[in-house]
Amino acid sequence: MSPRGRLLLFLPSAAALLFLLIDGLHQLPGFGHYPGPYGYVLNGVGVSQRHATNLVTAVNFDYRAFDTLGEEFILFTATTAVVLILRHMRGEREQPGAADTRRENASEALRGLALAFVAALIVLGGYVVVHGALTPGGGFQGGVVLAAGAFVVFLAGEVVAMKRVAPEKLLELGDAAGAAGFVLIGIGGLIFADVFLQNFLDLGKPGSLNSGGTIVLVSIAIGIEVAGAFLLVWTEFLDQAVLVRSGGDEGE
Amino acid sequence: MSFLPYAVAAWLFVVGLYGIVTSRHLVHLAVCLTVVQSSTYLILLSTGYVRHGSAPIYADIPPVSTAVDPVVQALTLTDIVVESTITALLLALAVQAMKRFGSVDPSFLRQLRG
Amino acid sequence: MTSVQHLAPLAIVIPMLAACVIAGLSFLPRRVHELVALAAALATTTLCAILLVHAKHGQIVYWLGGWKPHHGVALGISLTVDQFGAGIAMLTGVLVVASLVYSTRYYDEVDGPYFALVMTFMSGMVAFSLTGDLFDMFVFFELMSVAAFALTAVRIEERGPIQGAINFAVTNSVAGFGLLVGIALLYGRTGALNLAQIGQALDHHPADALVAVALLLIVAAFLTKAAAVPFHFWLADAHAVAPAPVSILFSGVMVELGVFGAARVLNTAFAQPIEPSLHDLRMVLVAVGTVTAVVAAFNCFQQRHLKRLLAFSTISHMGIIICGLALLTDRALAGAAAYALGHGLAKGALFLGTGTLLYHYGAIDEFELRGRGRDLPVLGIVFVAGALVLASAPLVTTFFGKSLIEDAALSADYEWLPAVLALCSALTAGALLRATARIFLGWGVDAPLSDRTDSEERSQQESSQEEGADVEPHGHTPALLVAVPAVLVVAAIVAGLVPELVPSVERAAAHFRDHASYAGAVLAGRPPQLAPVVESHVKATAWIYALASTAGALLLAGMGLRGRHVLPAGIADALRAAHSGHIGDYIAWWTFGMAIFGGLVLWAVAG
Secondary structure, three states, X not given: OOHHHHHHHHHHHHHHHHHHHHHHHHOOOXXXXXXXXXXXXXXXXXXXXXXXXEHHHHHHHHHOHHHHHHHHHHHHHHHHHHHHHOOOOOOEEEOOOHHHHHHHHOOHHHHHHHHHXXXXXHHHHHHHHHOOOOOOOOHXXXXXXXXXXXXXXXXXXXXXXXXXXXXXXXHHHHHHHHHHHHHHXXXXXXXXXXXXXXXXXXXXXXXXXXXXOHHHHHHHHXXXXXXXXXXXXXXXXXHHHHHEEEOOOOOO | OOOHHHHHHHHHHHHHHHHHHOOOOHHHHXXXXXXXXXXXXXXXXXXXOEOOOEOOEOOOOXXXXXXXXXXXXXXXHHHXXXXXXXXXXXXXXXXXXXXXXXXOOHHHOOOOOO | OOHHHHHHXXXXXXXHHHHHHHHHOOOOOHHHHHHHXXXXXXXXXXXXXXXXXXXXXXXXXXXXXXXXXXXXXXXXXXXXXXXXXXXXXXXXXXXXXXXXXXXXXXXXXXXXHHHHHXXXXXXXXXXXXXXXXXXXXXXXHHHXXXXXXXXXXXXXXXXXXXXXXXXXXXXXXXXXXXXXXXXXXXXXXXXXXXXXXXXXXXXXXXXXXXXXXXXXXXXXHHHXXXXXOOOOHHHHHHHHHOOHHHHHHHHHHHHHHHHHHHHHHHHOOOOOOOHHHHHHHHHHHHXXXXXXXXXXXXXXHOOOEHHHHXXXXXXXXXXXXXXXXXXXXXXXXXXXXXXXXXXXXXXXXXXXXXXXXXXXXXXXXXXXXXXXXXXXXXXXXXXXXXXXXXXXXXXXXXXXXXXXXXXXXXXXXXOOHHHHHHHHHHHHXXXXXHHHHHHHHOOOOOXXXXXXXXXXXXXXXXXHHHHHHHOOOOOOOOOHHXXXXXXXXXXXXXXXXXXXXXXXXXXXXXXXXXXXXXXXXXXXXXXXXOOOOOOOOOOHHHHHHXXXXXXXXXXXXXXXXXXXXXXXXXXXXXXXXXXXXXXXXXXXXXXXXHHHHHHXXXXXXXX
16 A cells, blocks of 8 residues: 555544544543552552552562563563574674774773672662562562663673673573572462462561562562563674674675 | 543554554654553553552551552553563564565565565 | 362463473473473363363362452452363364474474473463453463564564564554553453453443443454454464464464453453343444455455465454354354364364475475375375365364354344355365365466466565575475374364264353353352253254355365456455555554444444
8 A cells, every 4th residue: 555545544543543542531530530449459458468568569479470470471482582583594693803893982981880880780670679579669670670780781892791791591591590480489389378379478577578478589580580581682682783794795 | 631641641542553554664663662552551550540649658658548559550560561572572573674675664575465 | 279270370380381491491402392392282281171171060260379359359360261261272282282293393493492482372372261350361462472473483584474573563562552451441440350340340330432442442452363354464474474383373273362352351341231232232243253254265265375375264264253253142152162173173284284385395385386286195185174174064063163153143133144154165165175176186277367467466476485495395294294284184074073062062152151150150259050051953054054165165166276266356456455564554454443343332332
């Protein structure tokens, strides 16, 4: 279809769709008047039932942990997919000297600051992961910060160093281990508490570091998985952009 | 005024679709898909908002205080992860499209027709 | 809880663990990966079979994390396993096993990540079938979608898979976001995510625009997965480029899960609000099913790329299954389920068969393969048998399914429907018989008539050649590559004759649609009181339609062999041009479909 034909088909349809959406959304209770009951019930019982003060994490890692399990595997699948799609084809090879060029192009200030940040980010990431049940944060958020910490090494121009710090095999293992860890915690619930994904550890005092039972364990498993997954994806793209050249031509 | 978040969300959904339909670059297309998804975040979070409610973090507020719905926030978190994975996948495909087709313009992807 | 119930989450997480093992230990040899994957698939199939047997007495409700409902408010997520859910999960397992066994010989080289993706794909599909929570359905819908996008793009050396994967990914993702908006709408009204609880909460309100729009978004998302027209454009592209062991999973069970999802929400969450509008809603859905069946059948007949031919035939048969859902009665749903079983097994066999042809000859084009199939007579018989199943020839599984749908259509005063569906079966089976005769017997003209060689025809030729170009023709065929399709097609033929199978499908359908007992079982733990179901007998009219569609298929195959076309040139070209491969076109059509379908649903439900 020509671009004009496409627009002729799309614009009236989009207008109708917009009208339909607004018509449906209009019947919702107004903004700020959530009718419940799911949220209100959980707000009422969440702290006492799970000794966790961050109820969003409690919902994600305990009440609706199965959704989070599925979502973790979506991340795992997409990471595996990116690895599969960006694998080296026949005739592609690493461009010699690309790593050195990158190191030369980064300024001293950038390199110094970036390397200073690595430690800070890793500590921050670890903190956010472990305190998931207490304060805003959790496995996903902390995992991304951890990944950023390792990735900052690349920004400093040290491509090769980054690949030594985060080698691909280790990342794959970490990704898979985190995902498997979550499943095993669920099976632990099955073995120790007779229900899959049942929280089977001692709940501790609300507000203390070991509260929430398995919530902290799940948070750590997810943190490892997310960090591994994101780093793996970034490394694959990095390979394509920086290192790989097709045999013969200049690539992209 | 209380309908504004929903109206914006509906608009984002449709305008993202417009971006996809008229896109001439696969990376732009992936980002337009993100715009469509951001409308879903907005709707989800808006349905769970409670007037004068605080965040559902009971670390330093008494357990009986009004808080917004934690469930929609958890759902939005799941949603964000799903979106980031799809974007990563589409971008990887765009990289390979550049190599195989020599272009990232969808009109140049003419291998499959009929 | 009894120990059988624990099998439900195990059926879902065993493949997940297998995926982790395969991906994490990627340095292990290919045989180890294959064995791990095969073991997990067999385990899941067995668990689903056990669940299927136990679900006969009523839904198995499993609250994950031990979160039982708190005064009727569901706190956690439930797996609500009924016979249909366990049944389709078992079909998933069977097809994955077939796919894995076939791929041991099919692929010359394959990386570990491929098997990990197949495992997560399977766990997503099984979880989608077994869950009782609406947002959980979304999560696993996305899981199986992402795995599917990835598996489509496995052969990145070729250009087609890249385009096919992009089109697949964007279309299905947009549908998924629509699904999420629908879920948000329902949540905003009911404050619940559990299907049974939503159904109960909606009971107290009349069906207004919100319910109608939520129904539109949720059902349209599932119908996009099921490739209803005009949401179907992605399927031909994706199936054409995915390797055969992957296509069997797409056509065999993934698209059927779209109809399953739509049926599930219509019979639980939306059951009460649509009660007063059944007649109008039936009209709308039957229209969708019929248009899908007809448009795809005609397009199927025009294809020469074997996989694209089979892909369009899948869309057409999904149209028939959607008609079964659309009639909104127990009998029609039972027919749809039986038909899906026969179709899934047969289509799987046919896709594996084309994979074998590609393996042996390095070609996938009907004309390029003309006469060369004489070395593989057994494969030819498999193709003919598959065509008979697609034509709903008498006594095959699809025949029983079709007869139930026809019976329901006649009772609901849709007298024209059986004839239209018979025509569609004849077209798709005829196209397949034409291709079979041309390839295995060398019959028919050796080049398409010159007045029709337009650019679309040329592009089909090109894409067939490209697909063949990278595959080294092996010149021989391991017995396994013929045995697996043969086993599947035999199963497709005889499944319907197994005593008690069709009556138990009818009973399962009635229980599936009994939303009161579903809600009682999930929310109150009440043991289900299942009303006895009157079994139906195959009527004489069913025999007539079946023989007509079989004869029609033979007739059309003969016409096709002589190079004759079934559509006037203008319409044929327009149809071909619509399937342009451009993602902007596809999303424009999707939006158009949403506008029309949405307007009709709004009128039917809220008007």
